[in-house]
Amino acid sequence: MSSKNIETDASLDYQVPLIRGNPTFASITESVSKVTEAKTTKEWFVLFGFFSSLTMIMIGSIGYLIWEGTGIWGLNNPVGWGWAIVNFVFWVGIGHAGTLISAVLFLFHQKWRTSINRFAEAMTIFAVICALVFPGIHVGRIWAVYYFFPIPNQMDMWPNFRSPLLWDFFAVGTYFTVSFMFWYTGLIPDLATLRDRATNKIRKLILGVAALGWRGGNKQWKHYELAYLLLAGLSTPLVLSVHSVVSTDFATSVIPGWHTTIFPPYFVAGAIFSGFAMVMTLAIIARKIYNLEHIITITHLENMNKVILLTGMMVGYSYSMEFFIAWYSGNPYESFAFVNRAFGQYAWAYWIMVSCNVIVPQIFWFRKLRRSIPVMFVASIFVNIGMWFERFVIIVTTLAKDFLPSAWDYFSPTIWDVSLMIGVFGLFFTLFLLFIKHLPMVAMAELKGVLPQADPHFGHDGHEGESK
Amino acid sequence: MSQLFKKSANLWPIYLIITLIVLSSGLVGFFWYYGSPEYTDVGYRPKQPVEYSHKLHAGDLGIDCRYCHTAVEVSARASVPPTETCMNCHSLIGTDNPKLDPVRESWASGESIEWVRVHDLPDYAFFNHSAHVNVGVGCESCHGNVATMDKIEQKKPLSMSWCLSCHRAPEDGLRPLDQVTKMNWKMPENHTEFAQQVIKDKNITPPTDCSGCHR
Numbered sequence: 001m002s003s004k005n006i007e008t009d010a011s012l013d014y015q016v017p018l019i020r021g022n023p024t025f026a027s028i029t030e031s032v033s034k035v036t037e038a039k040t041t042k043e044w045f046v047l048f049g050f051f052s053s054l055t056m057i058m059i060g061s062i063g064y065l066i067w068e069g070t071g072i073w074g075l076n077n078p079v080g081w082g083w084a085i086v087n088f089v090f091w092v093g094i095g096h097a098g099t100l101i102s103a104v105l106f107l108f109h110q111k112w113r114t115s116i117n118r119f120a121e122a123m124t125i126f127a128v129i130c131a132l133v134f135p136g137i138h139v140g141r142i143w144a145v146y147y148f149f150p151i152p153n154q155m156d157m158w159p160n161f162r163s164p165l166l167w168d169f170f171a172v173g174t175y176f177t178v179s180f181m182f183w184y185t186g187l188i189p190d191l192a193t194l195r196d197r198a199t200n201k202i203r204k205l206i207l208g209v210a211a212l213g214w215r216g217g218n219k220q221w222k223h224y225e226l227a228y229l230l231l232a233g234l235s236t237p238l239v240l241s242v243h244s245v246v247s248t249d250f251a252t253s254v255i256p257g258w259h260t261t262i263f264p265p266y267f268v269a270g271a272i273f274s275g276f277a278m279v280m281t282l283a284i285i286a287r288k289i290y291n292l293e294h295i296i297t298i299t300h301l302e303n304m305n306k307v308i309l310l311t312g313m314m315v316g317y318s319y320s321m322e323f324f325i326a327w328y329s330g331n332p333y334e335s336f337a338f339v340n341r342a343f344g345q346y347a348w349a350y351w352i353m354v355s356c357n358v359i360v361p362q363i364f365w366f367r368k369l370r371r372s373i374p375v376m377f378v379a380s381i382f383v384n385i386g387m388w389f390e391r392f393v394i395i396v397t398t399l400a401k402d403f404l405p406s407a408w409d410y411f412s413p414t415i416w417d418v419s420l421m422i423g424v425f426g427l428f429f430t431l432f433l434l435f436i437k438h439l440p441m442v443a444m445a446e447l448k449g450v451l452p453q454a455d456p457h458f459g460h461d462g463h464e465g466e467s468k
Numbered sequence: 469m470s471q472l473f474k475k476s477a478n479l480w481p482i483y484l485i486i487t488l489i490v491l492s493s494g495l496v497g498f499f500w501y502y503g504s505p506e507y508t509d510v511g512y513r514p515k516q517p518v519e520y521s522h523k524l525h526a527g528d529l530g531i532d533c534r535y536c537h538t539a540v541e542v543s544a545r546a547s548v549p550p551t552e553t554c555m556n557c558h559s560l561i562g563t564d565n566p567k568l569d570p571v572r573e574s575w576a577s578g579e580s581i582e583w584v585r586v587h588d589l590p591d592y593a594f595f596n597h598s599a600h601v602n603v604g605v606g607c608e609s610c611h612g613n614v615a616t617m618d619k620i621e622q623k624k625p626l627s628m629s630w631c632l633s634c635h636r637a638p639e640d641g642l643r644p645l646d647q648v649t650k651m652n653w654k655m656p657e658n659h660t661e662f663a664q665q666v667i668k669d670k671n672i673t674p675p676t677d678c679s680g681c682h683r
Contacts (some may be wrong), residue, residue, distance in 0.1 A: 151496045153500065154500070155629055
């Protein structure tokens with residue numbers, strides 16, 4: 001046995017130790033669980049109070065919307081799709097990083113994901129909840145919302161399977177279901193850990209129900225790992241499919257500026273881009289507040305910055321390719337749509353988008369900036385802003401000037417558009433605060449699996465293990 | 469550590485799933501049956517301002533529907549007759565009948581009689597009487613055998629699926645044009661050939677897309 005041997009073993013898998021500070025199994029359990037067990041801090045209450053007030057604004061805005069109708073928004077002809085759809089696409093996109101980190105990186109044995117996957121998956125689920133708020137309320141007559149569902153009725157009405165809006169419904173629905181199951185499956189062993197540590201009866205019972213009778217037996221682990229692998233396999237196509245389908249809402253129409261074949265990959269890249277930025281923003285705050293710097297290390301953040309740089313350039317490529325195709329197609333309407341986008345009435349929005357999404361991520365070419373917390377925090381916020389504007393640019397500039405010049409108009413949001421957007425951000429952070437307070441925000445069981453102690457050869461001489 | 473739950477707790481998820489399935493299918497089934505126009509609307513027979521009997525006028529006396537509902541062949545609406553139409557006859561007949569008091573009152577004051585609408589489609593559904601009557605859809609097909617009703621009553625559900633059942637297969641709803649207003653009409657033996665001929669001759673293609681009725 002030698003510590004030298006462990007180091008060489010570890011260095012085969014990764015250059016730098018994944019987890020700093022050489023923790024033991026017990027210390028990981030302790031540092032993650034104590035967040036949920038300790039007395040709620042004053043700071044948490046202040047933040048929770050603030051964000052739940054914003055959530056109240058959302059509920060109020062929705063109430064007024066249902067009472068008064070979608071006329072309270074800035075929508076009108078020709079811009080029939082406004083902020084509701086912008087926000088919907090924005091939030092669905094945010095979710096993608098969670099699925100990518102949890103599923104795709106899992107299948108590729110990227111062990112660095114274990115520190116952030118719980119976090120990212122929770123973010124996915126909350127983002128999809130936020131996204132689903134919008135299609136739920138933008139229909140106008142919300143009491144007829146059961147029209148969406150394939151249930152027997154006296155109208156002979158049945159979902160139109162040729163409509164991309166329906167594909168969207170199923171894509172996002174599947175996405176939510178699978179992401180939720182994946183997240184919950186991963187949570188089970190950790191919930192059982194919390195249950196076993198619980199001292200009060202009610203907490204024991206609640207966590208006991210939530211842990212679904214997990215005992216940590218060998219057979220249970222075997223089933224668990226298979227289930228986890230299967231769910232990871234199921235989620236992986238969703239990374240590509242969900243935003244592809246969302247993009248068909250636009251791409252299958254005949255509006256110049258929407259009707260392009262580049263949309264599905266362009267949307268997927270943008271979704272991963274914005275999702276990683278959002279994970280970054282949240283992770284930086286959480287690791288600071290809860291002293292998890294040794295678990296969510298600077299290396300993890302650097303890796304995420306590399307993904308942001310890559311996907312940012314893919315998005316930039318799409319922006320330029322749209323212009324190229326508009327010119328190359330020789331279609332005057334197509335060219336007009338894109339020239340109007342960059343130099344027309346919404347040029348300000350277009351250039352905000354380009355600066356935030358294409359120019360800002362370029363700083364991550366430099367290792368020093370990639371590893372600087374303040375720089376990446378600011379950059380991640382810029383990316384979030386940029387990606388919101390991307391959806392705004394795609395949706396609003398395209399509709400504001402379509403085929404009929406007499407109908408051209410300038411879209412301006414109303415106070416209700418703004419209040420709803422702010423309110424939904426409130427909902428997102430409210431859910432996130434509840435998650436951080438009540439659930440283990442780092443996957444303890446998985447994290448222990450990547451520690452050197454978890455290696456079967458730990459503590460043995462390599463040759464000795466071979467000979468036996 | 470002591471056991472938190474009894475062994476029977478293993479069955480809880482199954483109970484939960486069964487309960488959810490039963491509840492959700494029960495909910496859908498409840499509204500499917502009790503929420504359908506066939507349950508809620510058929511048999512609607514409101515009190516009218518005048519005790520007018522279609523059985524007497526259209527049935528026993530055999531007055532044609534179009535004597536009163538004059539616009540049915542030329543407009544979207546069949547039109548409810550004005551008081552003047554009643555008075556064509558009732559200025560001479562039944563002049564002392566107290567049932568006609570509201571009609572004479574309306575005649576004297578010039579205020580219309582406020583009939584209660586029985587066959588009321590939603591505002592977002594555009595129905596055109598002339599389009600149906602002129603290709604040979606009988607009044608009876610939608611309104612039932614009016615000639616037997618003392619007080620008008622809704623006989624058909626008028627739900628969207630009910631409209632569509634005919635729009636998708638119009639054969640059984642068509643009759644010769646001179647039979648359109650006839651009540652209790654019996655389909656002749658050779659109806660299928662007749663209907664197919666009419667559909668071909670008049671190029672009858674009832675719309676089944678949304679904008680056919682929801683314009």
